[in-house]
Amino acid sequence: GAVVSQHPSWVICKSGTSVKIECRSLDFQATTMFWYRQFPKQSLMLMATSNEGSKATYEQGVEKDKFLINHASLTLSTLTVTSAHPEDSSFYICSASQPRGRYTEAFFGQGTRLTVV
Amino acid sequence: GESVGLHLPTLSVQEGDNSIINCAYSNSASDYFIWYKQESGKGPQFIIDIRSNMDKRQGQRVTVLLNKTVKHLSLQIAATQPGDSAVYFCAENTGSQGNLIFGKGTKLSVKP
Numbered sequence: 015g016a017v018v019s020q021h022p023s024w025v026i027c028k029s030g031t032s033v034k035i036e037c038r039s040l041d042f043q044a045t046t047m048f049w050y051r052q053f054p055k056q057s058l059m060l061m062a063t064s065n066e067g068s069k070a071t072y073e074q075g076v077e078k079d080k081f082l083i084n085h086a087s088l089t090l091s092t093l094t095v096t097s098a099h100p101e102d103s104s105f106y107i108c109s110a111s112q113p114r115g116r117y118t119e120a121f122f123g124q125g126t127r128l129t130v131v
Numbered sequence: 132g133e134s135v136g137l138h139l140p141t142l143s144v145q146e147g148d149n150s151i152i153n154c155a156y157s158n159s160a161s162d163y164f165i166w167y168k169q170e171s172g173k174g175p176q177f178i179i180d181i182r183s184n185m186d187k188r189q190g191q192r193v194t195v196l197l198n199k200t201v202k203h204l205s206l207q208i209a210a211t212q213p214g215d216s217a218v219y220f221c222a223e224n225t226g227s228q229g230n231l232i233f234g235k236g237t238k239l240s241v242k243p
Binding site for chain 1 (some may be wrong): 139162163165167172173174175176177180182220224230231232233234235236
């Protein structure tokens, strides 16, 4: 299957600073990428849909000014957590979709563990 | 979509036994379903998928059953191995772009 690379795999930052997470599709072009957030022992919650060359679509309750998404190319989307606070500590996962005939298949990155201290 | 619980349900099985993991989905219009395996600290890994025009699909040691009448999915793992220990999520595709809605997840624990 296709490969999606996420970087960094973990990051520790001080409260009030910003952190950028990269999501790359390595062997295919992804017009659409997705960002998920996962708290311990919980399921993945979709945060936003990132479309190349246009503004991201955020899910209800997700602050677009806090979680900045940029999808400048067909192989790269970035999520920037601005002015991070301890409650932003979580596991962030991206996925990139690739059409498979009538359906669309999603490939996931390995996730980024963010700890805000 | 489904609400997210604070504690994952756990299924504990003996090595070599068969495992059955269940999932209820929310959107009757969803037409594509996927099972993912997630190991600790990693992203979800694709296991098997099924389209809504099917009610059963088999892979290597895994079988997915779909009951659209009651909006229920199940994942059957034959001869469960310690390496199968992980959290398993079902997901439904609700849009043409591939955005997925994930179920609550089940933690599978395999006893040697």
